[in-house]
Amino acid sequence: MKEAFIIVYISLCLTHTLSCKFGERYLVSTKNGIVEGAKEFAVPTGKVYYRYSGIPFAKPPVGELRFEPPQPVEKWPFILDATEEQPICLQSVETTVKTEKILGSEDCLYLNIYTPVPPGQTKDLAVMVWIYGGGFFEGDITREIYGPDYLMNEDVIVVPIAYRLGIFGFFSTGDLQSPGNNGLKDLILGLQWVKNNIESFGGDPNRITIFSESAGAVATSILTQTPLTKGLYNRAIMQSGLSHVIWAFSKKSAAVNDKTAELLGLTYSSSADLKHKLKLVPSRDLFAMSTLAANLVYGERPFGGLATAPVIEPKHPNAVVTRDEFDVLKSGDFNLTPLLIGFTSLETVDYPLNALFTAYLTNANLESSYLVPENFNIKDPKVKKHVGDLIKKRYFGSVNAKIFGDRQLIPFAADVFFYVTILEAVSLYAKHTNVSLYEFSYLGVRGNPLRSYNWGVGHGEELNYLFYRETSPKVSNLTDVRVTRTLTRLWANFAKEGNPTPRPDPLLQNVRWPTVGKDRTYLDINEHLVVKQDPHGDDYRFWSYLFSKYRLPNDA
The missing domain is CATH 3.40.50.1820 (Alpha/Beta hydrolase fold, catalytic domain)
Known part of the structure; x- marks a missing residue:
């Protein structure tokens, strides 16, 4: 009889989009299925909150979905265990070609939800969606790095969203074969999932704030300028980064692609051929060699865009960004929401x-x-030298290359x-x-x-x-x-x-x-x-x- 009651109770959760607490199980029904979370206690106050880790918002971007825009996750017919974190997106703990130093998985498009609202209660708390930094080649949503404890004391819901990094998130052929910015498209799909489901966790879908730092703030800034995010968020916080910083956009995709292919011993005849061949390379080998390629290319001219990063895409229906970022702001043609920006x-x-x-x-x-x-x-070498002379005089004065140091470089x-x-x-x-x-x-x-x-x-x-x-x-x-x-x-x-x-x-x-x-x-x-x-x-x-x-x- 008890088992029958549990089945009926869970069935009600599933069919009526309820949040349920049964015994020590914390169940929430989403539009994709039921998730089971865990009860936590915030440091240092001991305030109770509820954690739902590793909720998928996209199909795993593996196999033929490598280098493709994210696809919405399908419904799951079971209770999803959201008590354990899922693998982080592929990244390296150091600059290396050793695959054992590479962490994570291609299957990494998950989000975590931390809420002070118990299952079964209805509230409309403000939602803070976190986008991590890390130069577009590292970063994660783990509680070890981004524990929500301090923010839980302010009665908000915190939702970190993962996005693909390095070549997996920002591979671009510069044409419609692979226009680029799939990491940004991951974030847009994640925001859509939050918008559609956060009410079940006690959140207000009309009070969603993106907050972010460094490369995450660059991504957020781009998201404020694309019509693809209209209605998905209501405000944005950008810490130490905007789409306008010199390192935000890559102009080096072709060079990185060539160098990656060279390091892997590949030749290719077209964008489609390159994409096809790179899809067949084991993920850790591809990440190691593409990261080495990016570092070599970036090191040639470091006062510019990162080697593997967002790009200005050719125009197509799902393009995130197709115009110069300053021109977008000058025109006022962006999402007019309140912003908090700083450094x-x-x-x-x-x-x-x-x-x-x-x-x-x-x-x-x-x-x-x-x-x-x-x-x-x-483009003009004489103009470039003139501008460089003005910069050199201001920051380095008469100091020569042998004796300048941090006092000159850091400012x-x-x-x-x-x-x-x-x-x-x-x-x-x-x-x-x-x-x-x-x-x-x-x-x-x-x-x-x-x-x-x-x-x-x-x-x-x-x-x-x-x-x-x-x-x-x-x-x-x-x-x-x-x-x-x-x-x-x-x-x-x-x-x-x-x-x-x-x-x-x-x-x-x-x-x-x-x-x-x-x-x-x-x-x-x-x-x-x-x-x-x-x-x-x-x-x-x-x-x-x-x-x-x-x-x-x-x-x-």
């Missing part, structure tokens, strides 16, 4: 690519034309790779929609206890205040805890109401955070919250002048 106070301190930049400039004898970012698209790289183009894009975004701008400048222990210099906060340090990480420094202090509570409150407020400071709040020092105007008002997030104007002003104006006078569009 850390010194993005390139302890930046992993600094050694490559130093070697590149040293080998080039600090020749000025090598300092010109690739996204300026300057230059921070401006070139982050601040200047982010601020330029913010000014364009702000002409059409509300933008809240910030700089995170708190030099805390939780951020990076091993930083080389105390000149500023490095890339990604703020993530340790948003997410509980098993790898985070265990030594902390009360100020670190307060900054964590402050940052999560600001982000959650924005997700809930589109305004990070909707009302006076003692935790937020009763600050009012204005949106960006002509003076580029921003919030300095430190131990104290201070409203300021004109971040990186002189450097921004220098680059803005060069940009407006010399830059050509990406599709020129």
Whole structure:
């Protein structure tokens, strides 16, 4: 009799889209089938939340589906075990051709849902969809790295979505055979799944905020500019990255394809032939050789787009991006939703690519034309040298290639790779929609206890205040805890109401955070919250002048 009751109860969950708790089982019905999750306790408060890990939103992109846009997942006729995480997308823990150093699986299009709402209860909580960074060749949705614990205390739902990386997510032949950006298309399909199902987990499908960092923020920025995401989200947070930074788009796909084929010993006669032959290569071999190829190609000109990254696609019905990113913003032809955008106070301190930049400039004898970012698209060598001379004088002065160091390199790289183009894009975004701008400048222990210099906060340090990480420094202090509570409150407020400071709040020092105007008002997030104007002003104006006078569009 008991077994019959359980079957009837589960059947009701399936047929009536109910959320059910039976004994210690936590069951939620989605439009694809029932999922079973687990009960968790947030660190450090002990607040109860419910975790549903490894929910598929697409068919496994393997076999003939390699290099293809994601296909919606089919219904499952059983209770899906969502108590264990699924494999991360293929990536490497280090630059290597050794396949044993490669982690993950091609079958990786899953999402996790963390909700404070118990099964069987109906609420309409704000939803925060996380898109990870990692240069489009690493990153994952694991709780070990992106634990939702701190955000659970703010009564929001957190949903990290996985997307394909490296050649699997961003292979492009530059034509309709493989136009590219499948990793971005993974995210769009994931957003569609969240929109259609989050209500069953206590979420409000009309209050979905994408939040993201670094390459994830680049992806999010692109998603704000495509009609394919219209109606799928309501606001966006972009930390330390936009589609306008110089490394966002690849112009090197053809070179990477050629080098990958060479390393694999393949010859090909057409785009279709290359795609067919690469589909037959074992996944770990393909990832290893394509990553080596990308590193070799990128190392030739590192002040530009990543080698394996989003591309401007040829026009076709499912294209994510077909126009220069600055032209899109100037036209106002993008999704007009509230935005929260910012960066850390010194993005390139302890930046992993600094050694490559130093070697590149040293080998080039600090020749000025090598300092010109690739996204300026300057074709005339004389013009390029003139622009390079201006840049060299400002950042390197009379220092020669043998003696320049971090004091010169780090500010230059921070401006070139982050601040200047982010601020330029913010000014364009702000002409059409509300933008809240910030700089995170708190030099805390939780951020990076091993930083080389105390000149500023490095890339990604703020993530340790948003997410509980098993790898985070265990030594902390009360100020670190307060900054964590402050940052999560600001982000959650924005997700809930589109305004990070909707009302006076003692935790937020009763600050009012204005949106960006002509003076580029921003919030300095430190131990104290201070409203300021004109971040990186002189450097921004220098680059803005060069940009407006010399830059050509990406599709020129």
